[in-house]
Amino acid sequence: MSIDLDLQRKVEAILFAAKEPLTVEQIEVRLPQGTDVRAILRALKDTYETRGFTLTQSGNHWAFRTAADLSDILEHQKEEQRQLSRAAMETLAIVAYHQPVTRAEIENIRGVATSKGTLDILMEAGWVKxxxxxxxxxxxxxxxxxxxxxxxxxxxxxxxLPGVEELKASGLLDKRPAIETIPGTPNMFEEEELTAQQEAQESENT
Incomplete structure (x- = not known):
């Protein structure tokens, strides 16, 4: 399938000008109706695979990023960020590997109470929602x-995520939803486990 070079240039320009990663839908609204944006993105990804910057996909979002193997030769100044506390790091890891997870389940896994401020910090960083x-x-x-x-x-x-399958296989990461790991939880509370992407989609639609 041939790709219209003019449309490809437009998608390229849209991505370069964007301040944040864009979804396919956000790109589609700026192009003629019927444009196969996904095919264009795949073509661009192949084109930039060996360049100094690459087209990356994170979930349903696309963005240009500096090639990972060139990061050590770049001079850049980063804004000083507040270092996450141990509690915040542990909470982030639990959310990442056990999501969707409630605050009570996080506390059960950590073995200590989780302050509201810990989740607030992770929300401010934009990493959990x-x-x-x-x-x-x-x-x-x-x-x-x-x-x-x-x-x-x-x-x-x-x-x-690094080691997710290995952790599950070794038994270090519970394969069940986190609610089932809480001792004494009645079977009547069990519910079908949904993937993180399904949870996110349903949350955005409510």
Missing amino acids: PGRRRQVPGKPLTWITSEDFLDHFGLETIME
Whole structure:
């Protein structure tokens, strides 16, 4: 299938001018109706694969990024960021590997209480966001990772997290939803496990 070079140039320009990663839908609205944006993005990704910067996909978002193997030769100045506390790092890891997960489940896994400020810090960083509420008594809010989390850590999907399959295979990461790991949780509270992307989509649609 041949790609219209004019449309490809337009998609390229849209991505370069964007301050943040864009979804396919955000690109489509700026182009003639019927444009196969996904095919153009795939072509651009192949074109830039060996260049100084590459076209990367994080979830449903696309953006140009400096080639990872060239980062050591670049001179850049980063804004000084507040270092995450141990509690915040542990909470982020639990959300990433157990999502969707409630605050009570996070506390159960960590073994200590989790302050509201810890989740607030992760929300301010843009790495976690509220998911859907569990359909159990009290309807607790769940937490999931965001597209910014994927983009920051260079992940296309959450399943690319380091060692996730190995951790599950070794038994170090529970394969069940986190709610089932809480001792004494009645079977009546069990619900179908949804993927992080499904949770995120349903949260955005509510």
